[in-house]
Each structure stands twice: as structure tokens, then as C-alpha cells.
Amino acid sequence: MEIYVLIAVVFLALAFDFINGFHDTANAIATSVSTRALKPRVAIVLAALMNFLGALTFTGVAKTIGSGVANPADLQFGVEVVICALIGAIAWNLITWWFGIPSSSSHALIGALAGAVIAAEGFDKINASGFMDILKALLISPIIAFVAGFLIMSLLKVIFARKSPHTVNKGFRFGQIATAMFQSFSHGTNDAQKAMGIIVFALVAAELQQTMDVPLWVKISAATAMALGTAMGGWKIIKTMGTKIFKIEPINGFAADTGSAIVILTATFLHLPVSTTHVITSSILGVGSAKRFAAVKWGVAGRIVVAWFITIPITALISMVCFWIYKAIFL
Template identity: 50%
Template sequence: MELAAIIVVIVVAVGFDYTNGFHDAANAIATSVSTRALTPRAALLMAAVMNLIGAFLGTSVASTVGSGIIDPPTGISGLVVVLSALIGAIVWNLVTWYFGMPSSSSHALIGGLVGAALASAGTVKWSGVLEKVVIPMVVSPIVGFVLAGLVMLALLWIFRRGRPSRLSRGFRHAQTVSAAAMALGHGLQDAQKTMGVIVLALVVGGYHQGFEVPFWVIVVSAGALSAGTYAGGWRIMRTLGRRIIDLDPPRGFAAEATASAVLYTAAFAFAAPISTTQTITSAILGVGATKRLSAVRWGVATNIVVAWVLTIPMAALVGALAFWALHALV
């Protein structure tokens, strides 16, 4: 019974990873596609490959997700908690994807875990949630916004005497590198979240000890995220690439370079599962504000922030409802 339940959880986790890929594909390539630095299909292929590589670069974030957020019971009850959390995350991903809103798959998963744990009267490690989720959730967009603005101002000053047409061509080439770095950072961050959930299920089901990630879990998570990325998230890509601000190649490069730096720092220095969506969106807002404040479509930005705020509680609500429904069936 428990083995069958573990297999179900792993299959659903892979499904979440896939939705994460197509939901967040826009994070890495929207700016490059909107500035015509890359064609959509070439950008998706590049992002899929870099996401695959990024997934093999570390497991510290996976440990945070697997052991630092909740402490579910062992056995079938614990597996129902994990399964409910995944359902909550997947449902919220699909809702926000349908409306083209770049919400956070990471925070949807965290919300699902918290909601399912509360519904089961399980333990939520609030100190871990505060330290590894809430604080980075608030700090990373601010850092992304400010740092991207500063990088853009530096580029404007350094190339102030350059010919616009020549600079545009040069930054289109540079965006190939910055988009690849962004996709690598997304793979580094987001594949690990699925790894953490799968390991949590294995531990709860009694088939694994500790939170070291088995190699097969890395391979499965990397493959699902990469496949989902290649499937593409066109609705969200339009929002990030065109609806917030009309990007040019220098601003696209500055946003991607800044966002990728924040992702690497969070993963390697703090093992914090931050949102790639929030990071790139805030960076886009930061570079847009250097043009002029009115260049940013603040109404669209406000809707995105509302989606950010709602993500954890709404995914938690769906996770809790899923737990009550599944618990009644088990």
C-alpha cells in the first residue's frame, strides 16, 4: 500500500515539475524573445538544455524544501500530506498560467506543503518558513529591482557615446549569454524543489533515510523540468516580455544578468528556495524604471504583485482541501 502511494506521489511530483517548466519557461527567455535576440523555438531549446544542466549543480535547496518546511507523520498519512501539497501547487500553477500571470511555482509548492500540513494537524516549521521562504520572498524582489536599475544605469553611462544601432546588435548577442545564465539559475533553483518533495515522500514512506538526494531523483527532476520548459509558457511570456514594458536589448541583458546573479547567490550562499518569477519580474521593473517611471505599465505590475501575495495562501487552501478530500478516501 505504501509503495503504491509513494509511486503515486512521485508521478504527481514529476507532473508538478513539468508544469513548473512550462509555467516558468518565460522567466528565462521572455526578454530575449521580446527583443528578438533569439527566436522563440531556439530560446526554448536553449532554456530546456540549460535547465537540465542547472539541475545537476546542487542539492542544498532540495534539503531545505524536504526537511525545513514541514514535519509530516510517517506512513500513509504523511504521503497524503505530500500528495495534497503537490495538488495545491499544480492547481495554482494551472490557474495562473491560464490567466497569463507570472506567479511563483516555488511559493505554490511551499503554500501547498503548509496548507496540507495544517489540515492534517501536522507540524509546520515556522522558523524555517520565515527564514528560508518569507524573508527571501520579500528581499529578493527588492534586491532584483534595485540591482537591475543600478546595472542599467551603469550600462547607460559606460556606453553613453555608443551608436544605438551598433549597441543594440551587440546586446542582442550578449542576451544569448544572459538568457542561458537565467535558464541555468532556474534549473538550479526549481528542479531542486521537486527533488526535495520526492525525497520527503521517500523518507515519510520509509524507503529512504536522511535528505541526501539520490542520483535517480536528480535525473527524473531534471528531465521533467527540461521537458516542461521546452513545451513553453506562451501566455506568461507575453506578460513578462511585452505587457510590463517594451524592452530593448540592453535592458533585457541587464534584467537577465541581474536575476541570474540573485538566483545563484540564494542557492549557493543561503540554500533559499526563492522565486525565479519574482526575481526576473522585479529586475524587468528595475530596468524599466531607469527609462522613465511612466514606461512601466504599473497596472500590469500591480496585478502581478497581487498574484504573488495570493500564491502561498491560495495554494495552501487548495492543499488543505485536497488533504481533506483524500483523507476521507483513504
């Protein structure tokens, strides 16, 4: 029976990564598509390839996810916790995707995992210090991304102040190809590792391995799932990110992609999971503020921020209910 439960865990984790691919990767290519620097199909292929490469490059974030919220070796219902967490995270991702809200898959997974652990084992099984470190990274990174986007855009305005806007934007359309690839690569280095970490969490909980090291088959399968999800696209979210916050021109897209990719890649090097959605959105808001504060549609931005704050408690509640249902039926 245990092997079938583990198969279910792997399937759900890869499904989460697949959904993450078309849910979050839409953020990575939204600016380049909206400015027509890249055709949608070309952008998706490039994003899928760079996400795959990024996912295979690092494993530090996976180890943080696998042990930061709770120690899987200490849990009686570790595998069941993972299943309920993934159901909660997937459900919220699909809901927000359907309504075109660029919500965070990272917040969804962290909140769902914490909720499932609390429902199954109690608050004392939460790794308080590790959980707080993850929350700090999730909360601080958007602020840093906003500042990065604002500073990069401000610098570009000074450098190209005397140039024709038409000439500048024509040149930056080519630059956006590079930054879209950089953005997608950084996304893969951080987001794909979350599914890797949750699979390793289940493997340790089931006593099939003792360390948080990520097996090669887990790396390849998670990277492939995210790449395939990316290939599906996420047009509703692309529309929100690329057109509804403010009118993005190529120079703005270049600045936003550069700022957010630097923040995400830095977090990856520090082994910290961050919300690529929050980082990219905040960078776009920073760029828009530097361009012209009044040009930013702050009402749309406000609705996005509300979704950010409610994601962790809602996904925690969904996963808790999921475990209570499992307990009522099987225990």
C-alpha cells in the same frame, strides 16, 4: 498499497516540475525572445538544456524544501500530505498559466505544503523557524532583484551614453544569448530542486530513507521533467513578461537577465528557495524604472504583485480541502 501511493507522489512531483518548466522557464527566455535576440525555438532548446544542467548541479535547495516547512519523519500522514500539496500547487500553476499570469511555482509549492501539513497534523507540526527562513528569502529576493536590475541598467546607461542606440542594441542582442543561457541555468539550479525536495520528503516520510540526501534517480528524473516542460514553452507568460511591463530593448533584456540570474544563483549557493518568477519580474521592473519610470506599465505590474501575495494562502486552502476530502473518504 504504500508503493502505489509513492508512485503517485513521484508522478505528481515530476508533473509539477514539467509544468514549472513551461510556466516559469518562460520567464527566463521572455526578454531574449521579445527583443528577437533569439528565435523562439532556439531559445526554448537552449533554455531546456541549461535548465537540465542547472538541475543536476546543486542539491542544497532540495534539502531545505524537504525539511524547512516540516520534518517528514514526524508526520503520520507524510506521503498523503505531499500528494495534497502537489495537487494544490499544480492546480494553481495551471490556473495562472491559462491566464498568462507569471505567478510563483515556489510560493505555490510552499503554501500548498504548509496547508496540507496543517490540515493533516496541525499547526504544531510546522517548522516555524525553517518556514520563516523560506518566507524571508521569498520576500526579500524580489527587492534585491529590483535594485540589481536598476543599478545594472543605470550603469549601462552611463557607459553607453555617447553610443548610437542602434549600435548598442545590435551588440547587446549577442550578449543576450549568453545571459539567457545564464538565466536558464540559474533557474534550473533553484526551481528543479523543489520537486527533488518534495520527493525526498515523501521518501523520508515513508521510511524508505533516513536522510535528506537526494538520490541520483531523483536528480535525473526532476531535471528531465523540467527540461521537457521547458521544451513545451509558455507563450502567454512570455508575452506578459516580454511586452506588457514595458517595451524591452536588447540592452534592457541583458541587464534584467544578468541581475536576476545573479540573485537566483546566490540564493542557490545559500540553499534558499526563491521565486524565479518574482526575481525575474522584479529585475525587469528595476530595469524599466532605470530606463524611464513612466515607461513601466505599473497597472500590469500591480496585477502581477497581487497574484504573488494571494498565491500562498490560496494554494494552502486548496491543499487543505484536498486532505479533508481524502480524510472523509479513506479515514
